[in-house]
Amino acid sequence: MSTSAKSIQDTAKEVMQKVIDFVTFKSCTEPEEKPLTPEDIVAVLESRGWEAEIVNAASMEGMVDVDPKGILKCVDGRGSDNKAFGGPKMPGGIYAIAHNRHTTTIEGLKEITKEVIAKGHVPSVHGDHSSDMMGCGFFKLWLTGRFDDMGYPRPEFDADQGAAAVKEAGGVIEMHHGSHAEKVVLINLVENKTLEPIEDDQRFIVDGWAAGKFGLDVPNFLVAAAGTVEMLGGPKKAKIIIA
Numbered sequence: 691m692s693t694s695a696k697s698i699q700d701t702a703k704e705v706m707q708k709v710i711d712f713v714t715f716k717s718c719t720e721p722e723e724k725p726l727t728p729e730d731i732v733a734v735l736e737s738r739g740w741e742a743e744i745v746n747a748a749s750m751e752g753m754v755d756v757d758p759k760g761i762l763k764c765v766d767g768r769g770s771d772n773k774a775f776g777g778p779k780m781p782g783g784i785y786a787i788a789h790n791r792h793t794t795t796i797e798g799l800k801e802i803t804k805e806v807i808a809k810g811h812v813p814s815v816h817g818d819h820s821s822d823m824m825g826c827g828f829f830k831l832w833l834t835g836r837f838d839d840m841g842y843p844r845p846e847f848d849a850d851q852g853a854a855a856v857k858e859a860g861g862v863i864e865m866h867h868g869s870h871a872e873k874v875v876l877i878n879l880v881e882n883k884t885l886e887p888i889e890d891d892q893r894f895i896v897d898g899w900a901a902g903k904f905g906l907d908v909p910n911f912l913v914a915a916a917g918t919v920e921m922l923g924g925p926k927k928a929k930i931i932i933a
Contacts, residue, residue, distance in 0.1 A: 728744045731877065732744060734909075734913070735926075738916060738920070741926065743929055745929045746933075747931050750931055752885050753878075753880070753884075755776075755882060756883065760811075761775075761862050762811040764781065764816050764866075765780065765894045765896050766827070766866055768868045768870060768887070769867050769889035770816070770887070771864060774812065776884065777812055778897040778903075779895040779897045779900075780897065780900055782815065782826050784802055784813045786901075788845070789828075789832055789837070789914065790901070790906040790914070794846045794847075795847070799847070799859075800855050807860055814856070814862040815829070815856050817853070817865050818865060819866070824849045825866060827918065827922045837914065868889065870892070873893060874893045874925055874928065875919055876894065876895050876896065878931045879898050879930065879933075882899070884897050894924060896915050898911070
């Protein structure tokens with residue numbers, strides 16, 4: 691091997707070693723991302739002016755196993771024409787998934803609908819008796835730009851187009867009735883468990899564990915849920931449910 695070739699080889703080895711040393715140093719010095727804790731959720735909510743407490747699932751009447759025949763529905767506590775309440779609860783139903791992922795197209799919404807089915811749930815979105823498909827407060831906030839300052843792009847479809855796409859892809863449309871009278875927000879962290887809406891004793895039900903199942907950004911998911919309640923004038927009072 692010539693002196694020139696040997697020099698080049700030695701230089702390459704030195705560069706590679708520096709890369710390895712840098713990667714090793716970075717992995718040892720950068721803090722690992724810690725999972726969100728119930729205490730973190732309480733702290734964030736309290737910083738926004740909420741009352742929040744951590745409660746055990748055993749103390750919560752009405753906790754049930756998630757039913758694969760139940761719809762993955764909105765957190766809305768009002769009555770509904772669909773009584774299959776045993777699915778997970780997320781703001782706007784499957785709109786929460788699209789919103790968190792910045793999915794704004796009809797085709798993207800259809801793919802999410804199919805994904806929810808593949809993961810063992812019945813996808814849904816909803817309207818209500820007074821505003822038809824614009825009766826979902828979460829979707830209305832998203833469509834009209836109320837999440838703009840949080841970095842969420844608006845959907846490229848309206849409420850009727852979104853509902854039609856979900857139905858075409860195999861999902862369900864439910865219609866709510868009555869007025870909002872929620873007294874508390876229940877943030878459930880117990881995996882594969884949920885609570886069912888009670889029309890005469892309304893509460894917002896947010897299955898936080900479901901965000902993880904769909905690979906969402908969980909802190910952003912929960913902040914968006916809290917922001918939705920705030921913008922709709924709901925109760926700034928929460929119970930974080932743990933196992």
